[in-house]
Amino acid sequence: MQNPRESALDVLMKIDRKEELSHIAIGETLEKYQFSEKKDRAFFTRLCQGTLERRLTIDYVIDLYSKTKVRKMKPLVRSLLRMGACQILFMDHIPDSAACNECVKLAKKRGFSKLSGFVNGVLRTISRQKQDIPFPDRDKDFVKYLSVACSMPEWIIRHFLRSYTEEETETIVSSFLEPKKTTVSWMESNGSREELITSLKKDGVEVEDGRLLPEAIRISNYDFLKRISAFREGRFIVQDESSMLAGKVADPKEGQKILDICSAPGGKALYAADKLHGTGQVLARDLTDYKEELLKENIERVGFENIRTQIWDARIPDERLAESMDAVLCDVPCSGLGIMGKKQDIKYNLEESVLEDIVKLQREILKTALSYVKPGGSLLFSTCTINPKENEENFRWIAGQNGFEPVDLTPFLPKTLDIKTAGEGYIQLLPGIHPCDGFFIGKLRRTK
Numbered sequence: 001m002q003n004p005r006e007s008a009l010d011v012l013m014k015i016d017r018k019e020e021l022s023h024i025a026i027g028e029t030l031e032k033y034q035f036s037e038k039k040d041r042a043f044f045t046r047l048c049q050g051t052l053e054r055r056l057t058i059d060y061v062i063d064l065y066s067k068t069k070v071r072k073m074k075p076l077v078r079s080l081l082r083m084g085a086c087q088i089l090f091m092d093h094i095p096d097s098a099a100c101n102e103c104v105k106l107a108k109k110r111g112f113s114k115l116s117g118f119v120n121g122v123l124r125t126i127s128r129q130k131q132d133i134p135f136p137d138r139d140k141d142f143v144k145y146l147s148v149a150c151s152m153p154e155w156i157i158r159h160f161l162r163s164y165t166e167e168e169t170e171t172i173v174s175s176f177l178e179p180k181k182t183t184v185s186w187m188e189s190n191g192s193r194e195e196l197i198t199s200l201k202k203d204g205v206e207v208e209d210g211r212l213l214p215e216a217i218r219i220s221n222y223d224f225l226k227r228i229s230a231f232r233e234g235r236f237i238v239q240d241e242s243s244m245l246a247g248k249v250a251d252p253k254e255g256q257k258i259l260d261i262c263s264a265p266g267g268k269a270l271y272a273a274d275k276l277h278g279t280g281q282v283l284a285r286d287l288t289d290y291k292e293e294l295l296k297e298n299i300e301r302v303g304f305e306n307i308r309t310q311i312w313d314a315r316i317p318d319e320r321l322a323e324s325m326d327a328v329l330c331d332v333p334c335s336g337l338g339i340m341g342k343k344q345d346i347k348y349n350l351e352e353s354v355l356e357d358i359v360k361l362q363r364e365i366l367k368t369a370l371s372y373v374k375p376g377g378s379l380l381f382s383t384c385t386i387n388p389k390e391n392e393e394n395f396r397w398i399a400g401q402n403g404f405e406p407v408d409l410t411p412f413l414p415k416t417l418d419i420k421t422a423g424e425g426y427i428q429l430l431p432g433i434h435p436c437d438g439f440f441i442g443k444l445r446r447t448k
């Protein structure tokens with residue numbers, strides 16, 4: 001990576017043109033430059049992520065000081081100004097002069113010499129004014145204030161305000177901007193937790209306990225996952241604690257037959273296979289070749305033999321599996337409103353109208369999923385969103401199906417998680433309020 005700013009510019013333009021999702025575009029560049037200096041790779045990543053994370057705030061500020069509004073700018077100039085403003089406003093260790101000069105140089109290098117004066121003027125004005133920027137007033141217009149302060153589309157804030165108070169909404173939305181460590185799930189079939197920690201430390205990785213579960217470990221100060229020996233040896237998978245908790249609630253037991261009908265990249269399916277200790281069978285399904293490849297890559301790395309993959313559309317009933325599974329994991333595709341801190345694209349790409357269609361798809365999948373549960377077996381329903389229509393309302397809908405009853409989740413939850421609805425078979429985890437992603441977990445048992 002000769003120039004991390006130029007690499008960031010290319011990635012930001014690709015994302016702006018909606019050619020690629022941000023984690024894929026950033027990941028591909030990091031893979032390509034895996035042998036570049038750690039500090040350049042870290043700066044590139046932070047610059048891309050920061051510019052995306054704060055895009056609405058940055059655009060608001062640029063629009064205050066530029067005659068041409070952000071949406072009317074040439075794509076290269078737009079991305080360049082955004083990343084310049086990100087450094088000036090949010091990256092304290094970068095001198096403003098370096099941020100301006102480097103952007104001007106890049107404008108010239110990429111054939112925009114005529115606009116380099118404009119780029120310089122806007123960035124220098126932002127630098128001069130940064131302590132006095134007139135942000136929207138919280139008391140006059142809460143939605144506008146929070147939208148600009150936390151770079152969150154107004155419709156999403158209004159959507160949250162239908163279910164949560166202003167304080168709760170502010171806590172949730174601002175939590176998405178907090179720096180996050182990578183959480184990983186220890187695979188107990190591939191060595192002890194102590195061995196894993198020793199191996200991580202030997203590779204220079206900083207290690208902390210998880211906040212909810214003993215199998216969770218939070219890691220930092222690493223450069224490239226694939227260079228960590230314990231990762232290559234399949235001693236852990238990357239997984240948020242909310243997702244591990246869903247696996248725990250599913251309560252996999254040795255010898256069981258488990259079906260994960262929406263399983264890529266395989267977090268919950270692998271968590272379940274691990275707990276089966278080489279016995280039983282997990283069938284991990286997803287919709288496309290690409291998703292099956294992701295699953296296979298992870299299964300191969302971990303080396304479990306009690307899990308196999310299959311491409312299958314979860315909406316289509318498979319008679320051969322009717323009432324045959326001890327547990328069905330139904331981690332449905334969802335709006336992803338609980339993980340907007342990790343996947344920046346969600347907040348900018350999602351449209352409110354899509355929320356209704358998602359619920360329809362989820363019900364089709366859930367209905368089919370129920371048909372695979374054997375009498376006495378269970379269905380785990382989960383999403384990574386915080387939308388009551390996709391969560392509580394769907395849960396009530398499946399709980400109303402003949403022959404199913406909610407399972408008390410209390411015995412599966414850590415003592416620190418005191419959520420009143422657990423006794424009714426479901427919990428809603430909220431980012432900023434609970435120490436994990438926004439996530440919904442519900443469980444039902446087939447009674448007959």
Ligand SMILES: C[S@@+](CC[C@H](N)C(=O)[O-])C[C@H]1O[C@@H](n2cnc3c(N)ncnc32)[C@H](O)[C@@H]1O
Binds near residue numbers: 263312
């Ligand atoms: C929330 S993700 C699953 C995450 C996974 N359970 C894990 O823990 O790693 C939802 C998955 O559903 C898949 N999906 C979407 N529509 C589907 C369908 N009709 N049939 C099967 N899988 C589908 C998506 O490809 C996506 O991989």
